[in-house]
Amino acid sequence: MTYTAHFKVWRGDADGGDLNDYQVEVNEGEVVLDIIHRLQATQASDLAVRWNCKAGKCGSCSAEINGRPSLLCMTRMSVFTADETVTVTPMRAFPVIRDLVTDVSFNYAKAREVPAFVPPAGLKPGEYRMQQQDVERSQEFRKCIECFLCQDTCHVVRDHEENKIAFSGPRFLMRIAELDMHPLDAAAEEGLDRKVSAQDDHGLGYCNITKCCTEVCPEHIKITDNALIPLKERAVDRKYDPLVWLGNKILRRP
């Protein structure tokens, strides 16, 4: 079962870098992160990579494997043939810090711009009552491990740095949807319309529902279908969005 694999790993920093070639041992059951760790221990002690849990729960080890945004800890070596070259590069949508580590501060800046949950007035702690079926929609979005692979793959920002100012990306539009669907969120009572805010303040209109985000989500959250499209549909009463208008025309034909 043990074999020697050919890896290409991008190494460099903000000033530039290259793919470096490595021959490295692979054993049964291993994931790509195991191989990166073996490189660190045996060939490249200063190879920079983020990781924490190694169980697909923390969302730290995001990178691109053969060009596909993936978690290093959840990509098994068995999906590659023994003679296949495995290429590991940092997430492309974010500035490189070093090797596989990128500057993801864009995401934390966007997170701060989403107005927080507004607790309902008049309900004390312990008095919250919600039905399971009503919390489940938001619970799906709260499975998000913030790996930012959806942010990385979304073509609105992937090759358009200029859109980052206006567009919060799928992760944070989904966060708005989550709060909007929270059974007890009292934002409306405070005069905040989350759907309008998604459109006006977070660039929902840039999203043209190509579902790239859904495809890369390691938690299998249906970001487009369950968060972004409903948010667009809700926003459409107030804002004109040509895609939703078109979608409605097509889907609602008798």
Next chain:
Amino acid sequence: MTQVERHTYDVVVVGAGGAGLRAAIEAREQGMRTAVICKSLFGKAHTVMAEGGIAASMGNANSNDNWEVHFRDTMRGGKFLNQWRMAELHAREAPDRVWELETWGALFDRTKDGRISQRNFGGHEYPRLAHVGDRTGLELIRTLQQKIVSLQQEDFAEFGDYEARLKVFQECTVTRVLKDGPAVSGVFGYIRESGRLFVIESPAVVLATGGIGKSFKVTSNSWEYTGDGHALALLAGAPLINMEFIQFHPTGMVWPPSVKGILVTESVRGDGGVLRNSDGKRFMFDYIPDVFKEKYAQSEQEADGWYADPATFRRPPELLPRDEVARAINSEVKAGRGTPHGGVFLDVSTRLPAEEIKRRLPSMHHQFKELADVDITAEPMEVGPTCHYMMGGVDVEPDTAAARGVPGLYAAGEVAGGMHGSNRLGGNSLSDLLVFGRRAGLHASEYVAALGTGRPAVPEDQIDSAAAEALRPFSAEASDPDLPQGQVAENPYTLHQELQQAMNDLVGIIRRAPEMEEALSRLTDLRMRSRRAGVEGHRQFNPGWHLAIDLRNMLLVSECVARAALERTESRGGHTREDHPGMDRTWRKVNLVCELSDPSGGLADTDPERGQVTLRRRDMDPMRDDLLALFEKEELLKYLTDEELAP
């Protein structure tokens, strides 16, 4: 004088898991300018890996539950070695801490009448764990993270600056607590991204760094768990207690090798999963210890009846406290009744419909499918014990979370000792983080407020020596006087692997005196070699360097574990001696206290042959009468000596 980045805050919280974030929220709400030091990115802390739930006697699933019952369960789980006042505060305050999370946006699973659902767990008499499927830790960390963001939004509205009163320093590691005389005056550390060094001047430091699992080979713990806070406290002159008690979670994955140790939640058993050996036998019925005989079912029929009718039937022995189950699995495997990969079978596939398994245990389903090609709705899992939780930690004042002996130093969560005694119940960790995280933040704030303007200063010579210590791995080859001619520097990854192997093999789940003596000798060798640990490259995001620094902490903590485990000649909770298999009532009230041999905190001056840690025995305070009265005398006699029970 060393050039470092400098900041000043009222309170610094080291660690950004559940305890650290809860402490920071409290300190900020008390009006303190607060800094959180986060070893990873914000929101990635090990707390996200907690699965089963938060224990709190809200009584939503069974109205008979209350804090007294929770307190009793906690003391029994810890075999009465718990710091009883902490266990009392924890049981009393946990419901409020859970309800508070809902006001910050948390969405727990619900009961039919719309309240927070509560699930069964090992050692808890009633269904008590508030949960979100099997990803409760993620919900907890995200809720606290989002509460911090909402406080930052308030500050932005007021001051035009999100970080005016609460700042998270991401990917920074603290390597020393700085002191002015006896009192804390700040922290020293490095910034991962740039490799630059920093000092935060602050009269109060809350340690919330979690555990030590990365000293062991097979562990459920994440990369960060290198005993940093335990070591920082020791080096700052604060004692550690109960370091011999390590919880080996009974169910970690055993196959494939690269995922060995990853946690399989206790919820699998709480929701009906059973343990079987290679003969297909539900073996846990053979392992019910005397102290728990009356509480657990004696037959499969009785056990299976309990899920639907807990008032009539006794609970299944799969739900014994974790130490008991882990030892049982270890014995079965040793007796040759293990699975092909050296574990036992954990089966939920024959116990619940597939859809129900996917709904209740989604991340377990996902984890086994993706990492092991096992469909848990159709076949059993293979599981075995994995190093999971450190019961021992900083010796704290129960009410304030203040570290004894060092004014201004606080500790909360896994890095604090006492609360869980010799063994922690599942679900009591997340509630511990919230209850004592809040208390640490509160009392640190009160301490700072009482100081007024007379704050301790940061001595420059401590910054110089901390900087020299942190940068030493870069010069290991060039100028190290310890290094004989021609000898190359040690690879920190190799040292780490050897440490993990030694602790796993020699101070693991079952312990023997000669093996622990061997461990201490290997630790001495590793400690001497680690002084020559060298790294390549430069300071920017260099994992080899980070590991070389973390090694100091892991070696210190491992020495505490081995020394205390060798000293305690009985078996109790997370400490099992093959050569002293019985629980000994005279050991019950004894805490083993670990302190740094060299009180100046200068490790280099300590004779490496002698070790860095000294041990002393200390008696615990006797339990308050009204708390003793919560137990039947017959039960107390199993744990307490006759003299302790004399009127």
